[in-house]
Amino acid sequence: xxxxxxxxxxxxxxxxxxxxxxxxxxxxxxxxxxxxxxxxxxxxxxxxxxxxxxxxxxxxxxxxxxxxxxxxxxxxxxxxxxxxxxxxxxxxxxxxxxxxxxxxxxxxxxxxxxxxxxxxxxxxxxxxxxxxxxxxxxxxxxxxxxxxxxxxxxxxxxxxxxxxxxxxxxxxxxxxxxxxxxxxxxxxxxxxxxxxxxxxxxxxxxxxxxxxxxxxxxxxxxxxxxxxxxxxxxxxxxxxxxxxxxxxxxxxxxxxxxxxxxxxxxxxxxxxxxxxxxxxxxxxxxxxxxxxxxxxxxxxxxxxxxxxxxxxxxxxxxxxxxxxxxxxxxxxxxxxx
Numbered sequence: 618x619x620x621x622x623x624x625x626x627x628x629x630x631x632x633x634x635x636x637x638x639x640x641x642x643x644x645x646x647x648x649x650x651x652x653x654x655x656x657x658x659x660x661x662x663x664x665x666x667x668x669x670x671x672x673x674x675x676x677x678x679x680x681x682x683x684x685x686x687x688x689x690x691x692x693x694x695x696x697x698x699x700x701x702x703x704x705x706x707x708x709x710x711x712x713x714x715x716x717x718x719x720x721x722x723x724x725x726x727x728x729x730x731x732x733x734x735x736x737x738x739x740x741x742x743x744x745x746x747x748x749x750x751x752x753x754x755x756x757x758x759x760x761x762x763x764x765x766x767x768x769x770x771x772x773x774x775x776x777x778x779x780x781x782x783x784x785x786x787x788x789x790x791x792x793x794x795x796x797x798x799x800x801x802x803x804x805x806x807x808x809x810x811x812x813x814x815x816x817x818x819x820x821x822x823x824x825x826x827x828x829x830x831x832x833x834x835x836x837x838x839x840x841x842x843x844x845x846x847x848x849x850x851x852x853x854x855x856x857x858x859x860x861x862x863x864x865x866x867x868x869x870x871x872x873x874x875x876x877x878x879x880x881x882x883x884x885x886x887x888x889x890x891x892x893x894x895x896x897x898x899x900x901x902x903x904x905x906x907x908x909x910x911x912x913x914x915x916x917x918x919x920x921x922x923x924x925x926x927x928x929x930x931x932x933x934x935x936x937x938x939x940x941x942x943x944x945x946x947x948x949x950x951x952x953x954x
Contacts, residue, residue, distance in 0.1 A: 618937040618941070619937075619940075619941070619944070620940075620941040620944040620945055620948070623681065623684075623937060623938065623941045624677060624941075627676075627677060627680050627681075627690065628673060628677075630680075630691065630694060631673055631676045631677070631680070631694070631697055631698065631701070632670075632673075634694040634695065634697065634698040634749075635658065635698050635701060635702070636660070637698075638695075638698050638702065638745050638748065638749045638752075639651065639654050639655065639658070639745060641745060641748065642654070642741060642745075649730075650734075650737070650738065650741060653726055653729075653730055653734065653738045654738060654741060654742060654745075656726065656729070657705060657708075657709060657720075657726050657738065657742075658670065658705060659671065659721070662723070663723065664721075664722060664723045668721060668722065669721050669722075669723055671721060673701060674945075674949070675697075675700045675701055675704050675808060675809065675812050676697030676698065676700060676701045676812075677697075677945070678809065678812035678813055678816065678834065678942075678945075679693050679696050679697040679700055679812045679813075679815050679816045679819075680693055680694070680697050680816065681816070681938045681941050681942050681945065682812070682813045682815075682816025682817055682820075682830055682934075682938075682942065683816040683817075683819055683820050683938075684936070684937075684938030685816075685932075685934030685935055685936065685938040685939040685941075685942055686816065686817055686820030686821075686822045686826070686830075686934070686935070687820060687822075687935055687936075688819065688820035688821070690938070692753075692756040692757065692819060693753075693815070693816055693819045693820075695749050695750060695751075695752035695753045695755075696749075696750060696753060696765060696769075696815045696816070696819060698746075698749045699746045699747075699749040699750040699769055700746075700769070700808065700811065700812050700815065702742050702743070702745050702746035702749060703742075703743065703746045703769065703772070703773060703776070703808065704808060705742050706739045706740075706742035706743040706746065707739075707776050707780070707808075708720065709725075709726050709727075709735060709738055709739035709742060710736070710739040710780075711780065712725040712726070712727060712735070713725075713727045713732055713735050713736060713739075714780070714784060726738050726739075743773070746769065746773075747766070747769070747770075750762070750765055750766045750769050751766065753765055753819065757819065761818065761819070761821070764818055765815055765818055765819060768811050768814055768815055768818065769811065769815070771811075772807050772808055772810075772811040775802075775803045775807035775808075776803065776804065776807060776808060778803040779800055779801070779802075779803030779804025779805070779807065780804060782796075782799065782800040782803065782804070783800055783804055786800065786870050787870075790889075792870055792875055792878075793875065793879065794872065794875050794876060794879065796875075797870070797871075797872055797875050798839075801838075801839060801842045802835070802838075802839070805838045805839070805841065805842040806834070806835045806836075806837075806838030806839050806842070807835075807838070808838070809834040809835070809837050809838035809841075810831050810832075810834035810835040810838060811831075811834070812834055813830040813831055813833050813834035813837075814827060814830060814831040814834065816830065817830040817831070817932075826932055826933075829928050829929070829931040829932035830928075830929075830932050832924075832925075832928035832931075833925055833926075833928040833929040833932060833942075833946075835925075835928075836921050836922075836924040836925035836928060837925040837946055837949065837950070839921045839925075840918055840921035840922045840924075840925055840950050841949055841950065842872075843872055843914060843917050843918040843921055844918045844950065846864070846871035846872045846873055846914060847873065847911070847914045847915060847918060849863065849864035849869065849871060850864055850865060850871070850873055850874075850902050850905065850911075851902060851906070851911055865893050865897075865898050865901055865902065866893050866894075866895060866898065868888070868892075868893060872914055872917065873905055873910040873911065873913065873914040874888070874905070874910075876909070876910045876913050876914070877904075877905045877908055877910045880908050880909070880910075882904075882908050883904055883908075884901065884904045884905045884908055884910070887901060887904070888901075918950070922946075922950045925946060925950070926943070926946060929942060929943065929946065
């Protein structure tokens with residue numbers, strides 16, 4: 618069974634589990650709150666559907682890991698829903714904190730319902746994630762449910778650490794590449810690592826195998842973020858869904874930018890002068906490439922990719938699900954030209 622076939626099999630089960638969790642607030646007196654979550658999750662409103670829902674990569678990782686460990690992936694569905702709810706809680710809050718008016722081509726929750734209710738919607742998704750993980754008790758012993766819940770809670774704390782660092786970095790001019798790795802380890806890699814760790818622990822594999830899967834998710838997250846940084850400057854619109862000018866104009870402190878600032882060359886000199894105008898972008902991107910930023914970023918993405926795939930091979934995933942994990946990793950990590 619290919620990745621597409623497994624995805625086609627698992628996605629409907631993921632959606633059903635998510636709907637089951639969200640129905641906890643589907644009551645007459647909280648109907649609008651339920652509508653807010655249904656809208657954000659892509660189930661209702663203008664533009665609802667596949668694109669609005671997103672790819673559900675994180676719950677897929679939980680289920681594929683569980684199956685690759687030899688377990689029945691259906692047992693892991695509450696954990697799959699939990700990580701997707703956590704991911705979406707972070708998106709709702711990030712949109713507010715970043716003043717982002719669009720998410721997947723649609724108005725964000727806070728734009729439609731206001732900031733106070735947007736915050737409450739994000740909080741609801743967070744609480745629902747914590748309730749979802751406890752539903753593992755229907756198929757697992759209590760001590761394993763506690764262990765899974767601890768992974769989820771530790772990850773939520775890491776996400777808030779990462780968001781704190783990301784926002785605090787906006788006002789700092791002394792950042793280094795090492796600061797970048799700390800932030801993205803929390804903000805991007807932590808949740809992908811926990812997806813794989815949850816799939817493994819639910820399947821009752823040994824600790825060493827659990828760690829290998831966790832490492833796979835961790836390096837998968839780092840590689841994905843580095844490639845996103847690459848595409849944010851040198852990518853094509855069809856690959857990224859956004860203008861390649863955006864990251865430079867917004868002065869995002871991505872990996873290639875921090876590399877370039879550390880060189881203290883012409884790129885850094887122009888960066889320090891102030892706002893970046895659209896007409897400056899091509900020169901700035903070319904200058905950063907000339908100073909080695911483009912090659913450094915691509916080589917770093919390749920290194921993180923190699924480490925992710927090496928960890929996955931060490932875990933020795935089994936069957937069609939194991940093949941699908943390799944296929945998914947390659948699909949996620951080969952976007953840059």
